[in-house]
Amino acid sequence: xxxxxxxxxxxxxxxxxxxVVLAAPLLLAPLGAGYPDLMxxxxxxxxxAIGFNILFGLxxxxxxxxxxxxxxxxxSAVWMFKLLSVNIVPAILLSVLISGLFAxxxxxxxxxxxxIYFSILTLAFAQMSFNLAYSxxxxxxxxxxxxxxxxxxxRVLDGASTEGVLPSPQLFGLEMxxxxxxxxxxxxxxxxxxxxxxxxxxxxxxxxxxRIFRSSFGMMLRAVKSNQTRLNYTGINTKPxxxxxxxxxxxxxxxxxxxxxxxxxxxxAERMQWTASGEVVLMTIMGxxxxxxxxxxxxxxxxxxENIFSRIxxxxxxxxxxxxxxxxxxxxxxxxxxxxxxxxxxSLGLIFMLxxxxxxxxxxxGAQRVSRWTVxxxxxxxxxEPGSSKSLEPGETH
Amino acid sequence: MDAILLQIxxxxxxxxxxxxxxxxxTLIFGTLGVVNFAHGALFMIGAxxxxxxxxxxxxxxxTLSETETNPWGEPLEIRVQYAELWFGDFGQLMVDYSxxxxxxxxxxxxxxxxxxxxxxxxxxxxxxxxxxxxxVTFGLAIxxxxxxxxxFGANPIxxxxxxxxxxxxxxxxxxxxxxxxxxxxxxxxxxxxFAALIIGGVFAFLRFTTFGMVVRAGxxxxxxxxxxxxxxxxxxxxxxxxxxxxxxxAGAMYTPILSPNYHMGMDFLVxxxxxxxxxxxxxxPGAVAAGFLLGVLQSFASMTQVKxxxxxxxxxxxxxxxxxxxxLLTRPRGLMGRKGVMET
Numbered sequence: 001x002x003x004x005x006x007x008x009x010x011x012x013x014x015x016x017x018x019x020v021v022l023a024a025p026l027l028l029a030p031l032g033a034g035y036p037d038l039m040x041x042x043x044x045x046x047x048x049a050i051g052f053n054i055l056f057g058l059x060x061x062x063x064x065x066x067x068x069x070x071x072x073x074x075x076s077a078v079w080m081f082k083l084l085s086v087n088i089v090p091a092i093l094l095s096v097l098i099s100g101l102f103a104x105x106x107x108x109x110x111x112x113x114x115x116i117y118f119s120i121l122t123l124a125f126a127q128m129s130f131n132l133a134y135s136x137x138x139x140x141x142x143x144x145x146x147x148x149x150x151x152x153x154x155r156v157l158d159g160a161s162t163e164g165v166l167p168s169p170q171l172f173g174l175e176m177x178x179x180x181x182x183x184x185x186x187x188x189x190x191x192x193x194x195x196x197x198x199x200x201x202x203x204x205x206x207x208x209x210x211r212i213f214r215s216s217f218g219m220m221l222r223a224v225k226s227n228q229t230r231l232n233y234t235g236i237n238t239k240p241x242x243x244x245x246x247x248x249x250x251x252x253x254x255x256x257x258x259x260x261x262x263x264x265x266x267x268x269a270e271r272m273q274w275t276a277s278g279e280v281v282l283m284t285i286m287g288x289x290x291x292x293x294x295x296x297x298x299x300x301x302x303x304x305x306e307n308i309f310s311r312i313x314x315x316x317x318x319x320x321x322x323x324x325x326x327x328x329x330x331x332x333x334x335x336x337x338x339x340x341x342x343x344x345x346x347s348l349g350l351i352f353m354l355x356x357x358x359x360x361x362x363x364x365x366g367a368q369r370v371s372r373w374t375v376x377x378x379x380x381x382x383x384x385e386p387g388s389s390k391s392l393e394p395g396e397t398h
Numbered sequence: 399m400d401a402i403l404l405q406i407x408x409x410x411x412x413x414x415x416x417x418x419x420x421x422x423x424t425l426i427f428g429t430l431g432v433v434n435f436a437h438g439a440l441f442m443i444g445a446x447x448x449x450x451x452x453x454x455x456x457x458x459x460x461t462l463s464e465t466e467t468n469p470w471g472e473p474l475e476i477r478v479q480y481a482e483l484w485f486g487d488f489g490q491l492m493v494d495y496s497x498x499x500x501x502x503x504x505x506x507x508x509x510x511x512x513x514x515x516x517x518x519x520x521x522x523x524x525x526x527x528x529x530x531x532x533x534v535t536f537g538l539a540i541x542x543x544x545x546x547x548x549x550f551g552a553n554p555i556x557x558x559x560x561x562x563x564x565x566x567x568x569x570x571x572x573x574x575x576x577x578x579x580x581x582x583x584x585x586x587x588x589x590x591x592f593a594a595l596i597i598g599g600v601f602a603f604l605r606f607t608t609f610g611m612v613v614r615a616g617x618x619x620x621x622x623x624x625x626x627x628x629x630x631x632x633x634x635x636x637x638x639x640x641x642x643x644x645x646x647x648a649g650a651m652y653t654p655i656l657s658p659n660y661h662m663g664m665d666f667l668v669x670x671x672x673x674x675x676x677x678x679x680x681x682x683p684g685a686v687a688a689g690f691l692l693g694v695l696q697s698f699a700s701m702t703q704v705k706x707x708x709x710x711x712x713x714x715x716x717x718x719x720x721x722x723x724x725x726l727l728t729r730p731r732g733l734m735g736r737k738g739v740m741e742t
Contacts, residue, residue: 350541352533
């Protein structure tokens with residue numbers, strides 16, 4: 001039984017994935033990314049991108065409004081912290097529920113149309129939600145400032161805090177920002193409670209998405225992508241399937257939003273802006289839409305480079321080029337500085353365009369191409385070596 | 399009555415901008431079948447062309463006065479604009495009317511940018527899925543926006559309207575209503591007339607010229623036109639350029655109303671997509687009509703009386719989206735959409 005399970009490719013995939021995710025503090029520390037805040041973001045955006053991939057990767061429906069669900073999830077979680085308890089369980093449950101309801105309504109309307117219309121409709125809905133959150137619904141969302149915890153929140157289950165310190169989100173006493181620091185080979189490994197909660201949820205999310213990919217439901221979604229008209233002609237109503245996919249991916253986004261609020265209990269409207277929706281599209285495309293691992297990979301890469309790039313300023317670049325003559329160094333600094341620091345979005349846009357133009361299947365496809373190419377060239381070498389050595393034999397020639 | 403008229407007028411300037419951008423979007427979409435997410439960036443670039451021209455025209459020569467000194471005892475700086483120095487009064491007029499002068503710059507610049515965009519990037523995406531077209535133009539929009547941000551900074555740059563057109567005019571008196579009932583800024587009227595002119599021009603161009611006829615034929619059936627020995631691709635490229643010019647002009651003339659900033663393009667684009675969807679994808683009259691309609695509707699929704707109907711809820715922020723939803727649920731092809739356009 002165990003052997004059979006281990007032979008199964010998918011089981012191995014999940015096990016390897018889990019091991020890598022759980023060992024992240026160890027693996028990322030040499031890369032300078034082993035601190036809790038960044039690792040939490042890796043996991044959260046990984047969940048977000050996995051969910052987006054269930055819609056876009058499987059059905060081909062390109063939603064430009066997924067950040068709205070993330071924002072809704074964040075707001076619901078923070079409200080739960082304010083009203084009920086700083087325990088993250090009710091907060092995350094509510095954020096998944098509410099964003100699922102939102103996705104149901106928006107999906108029902110948007111899925112009336114497909115193709116470009118669908119993208120535009122989701123974009124419009126996301127922008128509407130942003131406007132609502134930013135100004136119209138200020139009593140609920142606290143507008144520009146963003147929703148935050150306050151000392152006089154009711155917190156029915158916890159009771160009002162007495163010490164005059166804001167409580168931080170916790171899971172039955174485990175505080176999210178608790179970190180154990182372990183020295184290891186000269187590095188400081190940080191094992192953070194929040195990250196491990198995100199990581200466990202990420203693994204669960206990955207497993208569910210794997211099951212969806214392998215199920216007949218997933219097959220139906222792929223059929224929608226390849227030829228929806230033919231499905232309609234065979235008498236199948238595709239709407240329930242696409243709507244289900246939309247709601248599931250909306251719930252993933254809400255889960256990511258709820259986790260985001262759990263790690264840092266505030267929610268702002270800027271999380272719902274179209275640029276945020278574009279970012280998750282970018283992550284999915286970059287890693288490889290329609291592949292299982294692609295979105296997580298894309299999310300990690302984008303967030304990693306965002307972190308690295310936006311910390312580089314002119315002084316840092318100058319330090320790189322101190323060995324060069326001054327004038328050359330200056331030229332290089334002027335050339336590079338628009339792309340780093342505050343100009344990170346420019347690099348992001350360029351990377352985005354390059355990936356879409358040259359590598360529409362994303363990095364996963366790129367890796368497959370490279371591996372195929374190596375296999376082929378290795379084979380060619382093996383074939384050609386005996387042949388070429390033969391032709392060099394003087395005695396063999398006639 | 400006055401209040402209603404005022405709201406209609408108020409809606410017209412925004413509606414004009416929506417109509418112009420939506421017209422450009424539809425021209426590109428109807429001819430090439432591409433949804434251009436970078437279209438808002440073209441609107442923004444048009445606006446920043448005006449900033450550049452205005453900056454160039456008001457360049458100053460700084461000389462130090464030999465006799466006068468400033469309060470700190472240093473020689474006083476005398477600033478003279480080069481335009482005034484070289485052309486006298488006419489030069490001053492040039493600076494004052496820099497918005498109109500910039501149009502002369504906007505037209506060739508936008509034509510070039512449009513053609514370069516189509517030939518350099520979008521041409522390679524005709525055979526790719528729609529999702530790829532959307533994504534690559536979206537990436538382009540980010541890049542253009544960030545470049546503008548790097549060059550001009552993140553803060554809006556106010557652009558003055560010409561002195562003579564800066565004030566307000568009493569429209570109420572002109573229409574025979576009680577004087578002072580409808581006071582309306584002149585520039586917004588100018589913008590509306592300008593938009594009407596451009597829209598009329600584009601329609602006349604498509605209707606009455608041979609070039610326009612070929613383009614319309616190409617929109618209806620690209621293959622047949624190609625079989626007749628006409629290089630339709632070349633004409634469509636030109637149409638992309640023209641659409642860029644229309645949008646750029648809309649942006650350039652809008653600068654006195656809204657100070658150009660790097661994200662204005664995307665702000666307008668999302669609304670204009672809604673406009674295009676409401677008007678009916680691929681329908682030029684639909685795009686224009688829906689642009690004006692939604693602009694006016696938005697201004698009505700910002701009336702306090704209307705807001706009171708919705709219990710003080712700022713309905714104007716979301717009215718356009720709500721209307722779009724209702725229209726799509728009742729008339730899925732939009733107001734004037736044709737059958738068979740983007741149905742798959």
